[in-house]
Amino acid sequence: MxxxxxxxxxxxxxxxxxxxxxxxxxxxxxxxxxxxxxxxxxxxxxxxxxxxxxxxxxxxxxxxxxxxxxxxxxxxxxxxxxxxxxxxxxxxxxxVMAMDDIPTAGLAKRLEKFHADVIDNPQISATMLSPLSVTGQLKSLLITHNSWFVNTILPMMGMAKARFMEFDISPDMIFNPMxxxxxxxxxxxxxxxxxxxxxxxxxx
Incomplete structure (x- = not known):
């Protein structure tokens, strides 16, 4: 529909x-x-x-x-x-349970770097980390730590401006292995x- x-x-x-x-x-x-x-x-x-x-x-x-x-x-x-x-x-x-084929080697460091590169206030940080709070699964952070969430959702919330940069993580990392x-x-x-x-x- x-x-x-x-x-x-x-x-x-x-x-x-x-x-x-x-x-x-x-x-x-x-x-x-x-x-x-x-x-x-x-x-x-x-x-x-x-x-x-x-x-x-x-x-x-x-x-x-x-x-x-x-x-x-x-x-x-x-x-x-x-x-x-x-x-x-x-x-x-x-x-997140259906995202079981996502490679986990080095994922924590990759997400940590992404977070450090795009986050500049505690409110945005809390929003970005909310999937982890809800699921307890580190890979759930791919849902917010990607180019779509940062350049589409956060600006719609009025929390950040779109960034002109190469993103290390895209939504493909969520859906292709799901x-x-x-x-x-x-x-x-x-x-x-x-x-x-x-x-x-x-x-x-």
Whole structure:
């Protein structure tokens, strides 16, 4: 489903105009530029909403009908759950578990150097390190320590300007080695984080 169709869902549920919502949905799906299959859905997570979408659009906004809309609720109900057929919302850890073919030799030093090269304040540092806090996996930092996050996401947050430089890490390092898992494909199967939910539903 494309961002415009998601925005039409939001308009039907919440009023206003499609244009009130399309930019949020477009950002959630913007990772299609990095990976053209459903492995791209790293922002279809609570981490993506909390650490990327809300810092850009705010916790709430007023639509053209004068109604206050909660950004988190909009993202979850009109986009994330819709794309996974209302069965679950995956965690960032689910995606990181699929990144098991990423070479780990020298990765810590490479990430440390990248961090030192592009970070100049504690707030940016906390945002960049948030995947590690959520997953406990060093390789998760590739999600923020790359040319796309630094030159697209951070400027949209108003936290930094785009840098004219050669980047040592690109988004290819995330997606090229990532396994495609069937749960990524429109909720056809449950991800690891929702296995217990699957077991409960089977028992019922």
């Amino acid at each position: 494309n961002p415009y169709k998601h925005a039409q869902i939001s308009q039907k549920r919440r009023g206003g105009e499609v244009e009130d919502y399309v930019d949020i949905h477009a950002l959630i799906d913007s990772t299609k530029m990095l990976c053209t299959d459903n492995r791209h859905r790293i922002l279809h997570t609570f981490w993506g909403v909390q650490e990327v979408i809300i810092p850009i659009f705010g916790h709430s906004f007023v639509n053209s009908a004068g109604k206050t809309i909660e950004t988190k609720d909009l993202c979850e109900k009109d986009h994330l759950l819709v794309d996974f057929h209302h069965r679950f919302i995956p965690t960032l850890g689910d995606f 396994r495609f898992e069937m749960w990524m494909d429109n909720g056809a199967f449950y991800p690891p984080s929702a296995k217990k939910l699957q077991e409960i539903k089977v028992k019922l």
